[in-house]
Amino acid sequence: MKRRMAFMIFLACLLVLCCGTLSAQEERWVYSYNGPVDSIDDAYSIVMGTDGNLYAAGESHGTGTSSDFIVVSLSLSGTERWVYRYKGPANNRDFAYSIVMGTDGNLYAAGYSKGNGTYDDLTVISLDTSGTERWVYRYDGPANHRDFAYSIVMGTDGNLYAAGSSRGSGTGSDLTVISLDTSGTERWVYRYNGPGEGTDKARSIVAGGDGHIYVAG
Template sequence: GSDEAHSVVYGSDGNIYAAGYSSNSGTLEDFTVISLTSSGTERWVYKYDGPANSMDGAYSVVYGSDGNIYAAGFNSKGIGADQDFVVISLTSSGTENWIYCYNGTAGGTDGARSVVYGSDGNIYAAGNSSNSGTLKDFTVISLTSSGTERWVYAYDGPGNDWDVAYSIVYGSDGNIYVAGWSCGSGDYSDFTVISLTGGGTERWVYRYDGPGHHDLAYSIVYGSDGNIYAAGRINRYFIVISLMGSGRERWIFGYTAFLDDGAKSVTYGL
């Protein structure tokens, strides 16, 4: 079958943790986390099969300063596109702590794309949820380290259409920064960054609408200089945009080689 890793993290315990999905007999694709030693020896494999015994997967994994693992993705609940936004916590030895599932009000396709462990000891996961009257909403959910829901934030863009978060970071200023895309006028997507307080209050929304139709942010990082850097694509250009912590645009860098270019990941060097 088909097996794939989507995210990997190096734990402060010196071990490796990778998350994705694996194909298994009778359960199709399972939400999977695998731990390895730094020399590549398998320590353990964790698999989660959702209620529908169908398509389940993890997109992101993080190692918390509490020594636990947090992986985010989705599960399948039934026939069709009924999926939940899922966060799973494991001990560093692979024992399941808890499973959190969120189902939007429309009961459609929900999923987490990115997860981060905040220095405040809470979990923040970003993705999308399907809600009545607003289709897919750009969604951020905060949980305590014990799996209790703290708050849910959903953003419906001006196009009242598809809005999706792909990447989340917890800034050293205690605020949350999330990157993705949101439909504006004409059902066309805008490169979008949203900042929230640790309590889930919206601070600001930044949108960039390029000359083409499809603008997307795939990755975001908070620099030690206090600025935000988001990467993606605008009109088939490789794009990096820098913002101040206040949401003000600092600069835009675009690069094109030939036809179809884009950035998928960004980091800030020390």
């Protein structure tokens, strides 16, 4: 039996009517995306762009590719504008977990992608608002194993900060933050190995108004 999990932007776009206190919610629309193989299609993150359109990121099973890294753009009326799919070098697991629109008007999605001989690579992909790929950044950690990004943010300095985890050499998974500029060039990599030398993960990252970066995991 096929498992179909509709990439449902059940955003269901709730129209919230406020009269002093919350009084009613009216569903405006529901959009669902069924990928090419009628299988698992999930959205994990959504953002509204400065252009007034919506951008949802996640994963979608492809033909002979397992899961593809996917971004879908919609208008505010729920009309599909375009679908971007990224098939990594190993034709295997490729997921987008977080998406942000930068102050430069471009999109940045973060997750992971299976590499050839590198297992899971932390991956950041930049698109323009027409769905054209600008660049792909891949990070293979010291253990050539599981390297994930779960959250991405643009800092007040205009640079990108992706947070997640990366398998270290004899340290288990290290909490990891990677900074990139908007052209996809790596600025630095920060790794934190906790006292138990076990599993350390960053699940969320935010840029403070004070110019600092704060990570939780």
